[in-house]
Amino acid sequence: MVFKRMMQAFGVGGPSVETVLSNPNARPGGYLEGQVHVVGGDHATDIEAVTLALSTRVEVESGDSEYETTKEFHRQRLTGPFRLESGQRFDIPFRFDVPFETPITDIYGQRLHGMTMGLRTELEVARAVDKGDLDPVAIHPLPAQERILEAIARLGFRFSRADVESGRIYGVEQTLPFYQEIEFYPAPQYASAFNQLEVTFLATPHVLQVVLEIDKRGGLFTEGQDAFGRFTVDYAQAEHTDWAAQLDAWLRQSAQKRGLFF
Numbered sequence: 001m002v003f004k005r006m007m008q009a010f011g012v013g014g015p016s017v018e019t020v021l022s023n024p025n026a027r028p029g030g031y032l033e034g035q036v037h038v039v040g041g042d043h044a045t046d047i048e049a050v051t052l053a054l055s056t057r058v059e060v061e062s063g064d065s066e067y068e069t070t071k072e073f074h075r076q077r078l079t080g081p082f083r084l085e086s087g088q089r090f091d092i093p094f095r096f097d098v099p100f101e102t103p104i105t106d107i108y109g110q111r112l113h114g115m116t117m118g119l120r121t122e123l124e125v126a127r128a129v130d131k132g133d134l135d136p137v138a139i140h141p142l143p144a145q146e147r148i149l150e151a152i153a154r155l156g157f158r159f160s161r162a163d164v165e166s167g168r169i170y171g172v173e174q175t176l177p178f179y180q181e182i183e184f185y186p187a188p189q190y191a192s193a194f195n196q197l198e199v200t201f202l203a204t205p206h207v208l209q210v211v212l213e214i215d216k217r218g219g220l221f222t223e224g225q226d227a228f229g230r231f232t233v234d235y236a237q238a239e240h241t242d243w244a245a246q247l248d249a250w251l252r253q254s255a256q257k258r259g260l261f262f
Contacts, residue, residue, distance in 0.1 A: 014041045015084055017050075019121045024137045028145075029129040030205050032137060033093075036078060040088040048124040050078045055134060056069075056103060057116045059180050060166040071166075072120070073098050073100075073176055077248070098139065100203040103164050103180035106138040107149060112162040129172050140194055144208045144238035147203050149182075151243030156187025171230060172202050172209045190251060192195055197251075208233040214254060229254065 021034040036050055049066055053072040054105075078092050096119065105115040120136025141149060153159075160183040168174050184197045194214040202209040212229035229250045 015039060015045050015047070015123065016041065016119055016126070017123050018199075019119070019135055020170060021119070021135060021137070024135070025106075025140060026098045026137065027140050027142055028102045028104075029205060030098050030100060032098060032119060034096075034098045036094060038084060038090045038092070038093040038123065039086040040086050040090075043086050045125055046081065047079070047084050047086045048081050048126070049122075050092055051122040051124070052076050052078060052094060053120045053122065054098070054102065054137075055118050055120050056164055058164045058166050069177065074102075099176065101174070101179075102139050103175045104139050104141050104145065104162075104182070104201070106140050107146075108200070111138070112159070114161040114163045141201075142203060142208065142235075144233050144235050144248065145203070146197070147200070147238055148201075148210060148233075148243050148247075151247055152184060152197070152199065154244045155248060156189065157184035158187075159183075160185050160196070167201070169200065169211055172211065173204060174202055193251075206235070206236065208238070210220075214251070 005196045016039045018037040018039070019034065020037065021032060023033065026032050036052075038047065038050065049116070053075040055070055057068055058071045060069055074097075076094070076096050078094050082090065084090060103115065103117070105112055106118045117137050117139055119137050120134050162180060162182045164178050164180050166178045168177070169179055179202065181198050182199045183202075184199070186194060186197060190197075194216060198213040200211040200213075210229070210231055210233060
């Protein structure tokens, strides 16, 4: 599947850019491939750089209010300076690395409600940058993430929504300035104990960090307070673990510590 986007940079007669993704689907730690085609306009232009950047929508808390903003979180410069003659075409193949902590946007071909993700092409001329529009991309879960999400579904939880929140989670390795929360309605057998389960994945090249939270009441990730569940998954062992049984045990243990029973 090929996604294309055309933008006319810096007004009529300026250079144009076409970004072609050979495949808009990727996994955390993987890559996106394609080509950027830059075509000269009515006159020669000195291009300072062509850059790609991943971007997503992030929720930011500010005092008692909350707002959404679009945040770029990974950039890759494709070229240095070059001169583009009138009408000249310059093709730039690329392989864009996707960070391991990149939020998941799609599961089994379905977009998670609340998630957006795009790859932006930037053309810099004389210190002015034309950012253009985003080419939509889909980030699918790693096999270990998929196994855990499948177990949650087998236990009877129903997907509610997903979002990306600005900030850091205490006690885990984190490189990006935000984290994703995937929210679920509880299965009937847990409904008397809590009304929501939230899952956060923070992947690294070697292990998957998983943070679970029930009944979010604020302040859970601050220092001095422990999240309900925080554990590390070895990728090699993920296929051999009964995640449904593990999750059920953690849920019951956490509820009992809080005086809740089901």
